[in-house]
Amino acid sequence: MASSIFLVDYNDGLPDITYEEIIVYDEETESLYGGWSVLEEVEDPNQEDVKIMVVSSVEKLTLLKSKPSVIWVEDIEGW
Amino acid sequence: MLNNTFLPFFIDNKYIIYDDFLVDVAAGSVNNSPASPVGGNRNVTDANSKLSISSGNAVFSTGGVGQGNPAIWYSPIMRLGGRMCFGKTSGSAGGTYIGFDTDTSGQQSDSLLIRPGNNTILAVSNNAAGRNVGTSAINTTYKTCVITRGGGAFFFIKGGIYTTWTLLFGDISGTTTPLYPSIGQSSDTNTVMNIDYIIIPQVLWIPSPIMSDGFSVAYVSDGLGHPEIVGLGVGGSGIVWTPIATTWTISSGKMINTPSVGSDIVVNGSFTTDTVWVKGAGWTITGGVAVATSASAGSNIIQSPTATIGVWYQTTFSVTAYTAGSVTSRYGTGTQAGPTRSAIGTYTDTNRQISTTEIGLRIASGNTTLSVDNLIVKPLVLSELFHSFVSSKIDVMATVEITNYNIGSQAGHVANLDSKSSPANFILVYLDNAAIKVDKCVAGTYTNLASNAFTYSANGTLRVHTRLDSGSLKIRVYYNNVLIGSEVSVSDAGIVSNTIHGLFSTMNSNQFDNYNVYPVGSNNEYSWFDTIAV
Numbered sequence: 043m044a045s046s047i048f049l050v051d052y053n054d055g056l057p058d059i060t061y062e063e064i065i066v067y068d069e070e071t072e073s074l075y076g077g078w079s080v081l082e083e084v085e086d087p088n089q090e091d092v093k094i095m096v097v098s099s100v101e102k103l104t105l106l107k108s109k110p111s112v113i114w115v116e117d118i119e120g121w
Numbered sequence: 122m123l124n125n126t127f128l129p130f131f132i133d134n135k136y137i138i139y140d141d142f143l144v145d146v147a148a149g150s151v152n153n154s155p156a157s158p159v160g161g162n163r164n165v166t167d168a169n170s171k172l173s174i175s176s177g178n179a180v181f182s183t184g185g186v187g188q189g190n191p192a193i194w195y196s197p198i199m200r201l202g203g204r205m206c207f208g209k210t211s212g213s214a215g216g217t218y219i220g221f222d223t224d225t226s227g228q229q230s231d232s233l234l235i236r237p238g239n240n241t242i243l244a245v246s247n248n249a250a251g252r253n254v255g256t257s258a259i260n261t262t263y264k265t266c267v268i269t270r271g272g273g274a275f276f277f278i279k280g281g282i283y284t285t286w287t288l289l290f291g292d293i294s295g296t297t298t299p300l301y302p303s304i305g306q307s308s309d310t311n312t313v314m315n316i317d318y319i320i321i322p323q324v325l326w327i328p329s330p331i332m333s334d335g336f337s338v339a340y341v342s343d344g345l346g347h348p349e350i351v352g353l354g355v356g357g358s359g360i361v362w363t364p365i366a367t368t369w370t371i372s373s374g375k376m377i378n379t380p381s382v383g384s385d386i387v388v389n390g391s392f393t394t395d396t397v398w399v400k401g402a403g404w405t406i407t408g409g410v411a412v413a414t415s416a417s418a419g420s421n422i423i424q425s426p427t428a429t430i431g432v433w434y435q436t437t438f439s440v441t442a443y444t445a446g447s448v449t450s451r452y453g454t455g456t457q458a459g460p461t462r463s464a465i466g467t468y469t470d471t472n473r474q475i476s477t478t479e480i481g482l483r484i485a486s487g488n489t490t491l492s493v494d495n496l497i498v499k500p501l502v503l504s505e506l507f508h509s510f511v512s513s514k515i516d517v518m519a520t521v522e523i524t525n526y527n528i529g530s531q532a533g534h535v536a537n538l539d540s541k542s543s544p545a546n547f548i549l550v551y552l553d554n555a556a557i558k559v560d561k562c563v564a565g566t567y568t569n570l571a572s573n574a575f576t577y578s579a580n581g582t583l584r585v586h587t588r589l590d591s592g593s594l595k596i597r598v599y600y601n602n603v604l605i606g607s608e609v610s611v612s613d614a615g616i617v618s619n620t621i622h623g624l625f626s627t628m629n630s631n632q633f634d635n636y637n638v639y640p641v642g643s644n645n646e647y648s649w650f651d652t653i654a655v
Binding site: 052053054055056057060061065073074075076077078079080081082083084087095097 | 430454456457475476555556559560561566567568569570571572573574575576593605606607608609610611612
């Protein structure tokens with residue numbers, strides 16, 4: 043499990059990332075992990091560049107870093 | 122440190138332990154030194170001689186062995202509900218525990234770990250791994266209080282961003298007795314911390330909830346939603362769930378909601394003719410059903426009827442033939458979807474319409490071949506989805522057991538609701554399929570603040586902890602006592618002054634039990650602690 047901070051645009055009250063992009067199935071624990079939490083106020087449901095913490099696998103976070111619509115800020119844990 | 126002049130008057134028969142560290146002791150010599158002024162001899166583990174008593178403090182210096190080394194344990198006391206342990210600490214690195222232990226080695230069993238070295242506060246209960254319950258900063262003085270329950274403990278703090286005594290966490294597990302009052306170093310061997318005092322007063326006290334409901338009777342709380350149903354900590358009974366929402370009823374001692382549904386908004390939901398529907402690749406309408414043939418993930422069959430963005434809907438459809446793949450309902454966009462369905466059957470799920478008025482179905486996995494019939498979409502009434510009560514508290518720690526959760530629905534807490542009859546501003550914390558979500562709704566417009574995966578367990582507890590901080594609500598969510606995601610903030614004027622809290626459910630198969638709500642402390646509910654912990 044790893045975490046990184048990104049800047050993500052919001053559209054209609056949702057961040058421009060999907061569960062498929064970050065949720066991971068852990069075969070050892072037979073459970074899902076991963077998700078996001080905003081790290082700053084979201085004042086507009088279509089706000090751009092919202093700072094969010096994303097938790098996922100290193101592999102999925104690496105893919106997210108290459109997604110054109112998000113901006114990687116820094117890695118936090120698990121790298 | 123207290124002024125010595127007043128100590129004889131202050132401590133007379135009021136304390137089991139009051140170690141104010143009045144007499145200096147060199148590192149390596151603290152073991153068996155007497156607590157001063159009250160508390161018997163100190164039992165110390167300090168292999169590297171990194172603990173000293175100096176200038177009124179227990180001083181933890183860098184180079185300790187690790188967790189609980191160095192540490193001080195005092196004479197054991199029986200576990201009683203309401204036994205309070207106060208401490209005061211600050212430092213520039215690492216962290217220190219203050220609280221209780223079930224033995225005299227290693228990590229303490231029931232304690233608060235102030236760990237400014239990595240900006241966290243951990244609550245340790247019943248020897249479990251520390252739960253992240255707050256944030257701390259270096260060179261900041263914190264007063265702590267751990268209060269034992271018949272099982273588990275409450276955890277309070279004051280200092281830094283916690284400008285009043287603040288309830289951080291509560292747990293109900295762990296009944297071991299006796300307990301050893303204790304202070305000690307965290308696992309951080311670079312710890313540089315002082316502890317000013319540890320105090321165990323004779324007085325017993327447990328906070329009382331402002332709402333507690335075990336749902337033995339309808340619409341008025343019974344006070345049985347938390348463990349302290351007699352004696353210290355009793356409370357929360359007689360609170361009226363107002364105004365009464367008749368869709369919320371008690372079934373076998375559990376609270377359930379059976380929301381009413383409006384009229385079906387789907388046109389040609391029985392696929393009688395090949396009309397109305399916009400069919401994506403792989404979809405056809407034939408023989409009175411919608412057929413997906415080797416359809417790719419993301420392919421939709423949709424229509425744009427009178428769905429309203431922001432309204433919660435209930436969708437029902439049948440998979441009448443199945444070969445491979447999976448399909449989901451969709452509520453405006455492909456990502457706002459129900460659970461994946463991959464077998465013949467009739468399915469019902471609920472969700473909130475977002476982005477567009479489109480409704481329909483979406484292929485969820487590649488190469489899907491199946492048939493669907495009888496798609497029905499009906500609106501729910503938002504006010505019926507909440508079962509709430511009017512309190513006088515803005516920020517609270519609200520906990521509920523979700524004893525049954527139906528995948529495809531939503532169940533959890535509503536907090537800081539503006540109006541039961543015309544809700545438009547509120548916070549939702551809820552289970553939604555495989556995720557726990559935090560949404561805010563401001564003037565009817567929703568924004569998702571957090572979505573994090575979780576694994577449902579029967580009778581699992583969902584907790585929302587809100588804390589008012591300079592006009593902003595800091596929101597933490599716990600499932601089975603584990604922090605889910607990160608703390609999020611809400612400052613919207615329509616929300617941050619509201620004092621209505623309660624339950625949220627979109628389907629009658631979701632069941633709730635043991636709902637309890639405690640004030641967090643921003644209104645100085647726990648300020649009397651300062652009469653003991655100066």
